[in-house]
Amino acid sequence: SGINAEYEAVVSTQSTGGLEVMGKPEVSCVAWTSSAFNIYNMSSDLADKGWNLAVLQFPAGIHIALTRRHTSPGVIDQLLCDIRESAVKQLAAPKSKPSGAAAMYGMAAQIPDRSIVDDIAKEFWKLYYSTG
Numbered sequence: 680s681g682i683n684a685e686y687e688a689v690v691s692t693q694s695t696g697g698l699e700v701m702g703k704p705e706v707s708c709v710a711w712t713s714s715a716f717n718i719y720n721m722s723s724d725l726a727d728k729g730w731n732l733a734v735l736q737f738p739a740g741i742h743i744a745l746t747r748r749h750t751s752p753g754v755i756d757q758l759l760c761d762i763r764e765s766a767v768k769q770l771a772a773p774k775s776k777p778s779g780a781a782a783m784y785g786m787a788a789q790i791p792d793r794s795i796v797d798d799i800a801k802e803f804w805k806l807y808y809s810t811g
Contacts, residue, residue, distance in 0.1 A: 689709045689743070689745060689755065689758065689759065691759075692709075692711065692759065692762050692763070695762060695763050695766045696715070696766055696767070696770055697713050697715035697716055697766050697769060697770045697773075698711045698712075698713055698762070698766055699711060699712050699713060699714065701735075701738075701740050701742075707744055707745040707746070708742055708743070708744045708745070709742060709743055709745070710735060710740050710741065710742035711740055711741055711742070712735075712738050712739060712740040713766075713769070715769075715770060715773055716766075716769035716770060716772075716773040717739075717769070717773070717775070718739050718740055718741055719734060719739060719741075720769055720775060721741065721765050721766065721769050722734050722741045724765040724768060724769070725741075725761060725762070725765055728761045728765075730743070730758065730761060731743075743758075
C-alpha cells in the first residue's frame with residue numbers, strides 16, 4: 680500500500696455508475712463530474728460522511744488530493760465505499776434539489792454576470808452561518 684496504489688484505486692471509480700473521472704489524472708489529484716446527477720449533491724453527501732472534497736465549476740465537479748493520510752489502513756477502502764454508496768444514492772434521485780453548499784455552487788455556476796458571484800457568495804455564507 681502507498682499513495683500510488685491508493686491513487687489507482689480512486690481512479691478506478693471511473694467504472695462507478697454515474698461518475699466520470701475528469702481528464703487524465705497523473706499525480707495525486709482525482710476529479711469527477713457526472714452527467715447523470717448533480718455532482719454537488721454528491722459532494723454534500725460525502726461531506727456528511729466526513730470527507731473533504733473540493734468543488735469545481737465549469738464544468739461542475741468535485742476533486743480530492745490524495746495524501747499520505749489516505750494510505751492509513753482502511754482509509755482508501757472507506758472512501759471508495761462512500762463514493763460508490765453516494766453514487767447509487769444520487770442515481771436513485773438524480774433530480775433532487777441541492778441544499779446548503781451544493782445549492783450555492785450550483786446557483787453560482789448559472790449566473791451570467793460573473794462579476795457579482797463574489798458578492799452573492801459572501802451574502803449566502805453570512806446568512807448560512809447566521810445564528811439569529
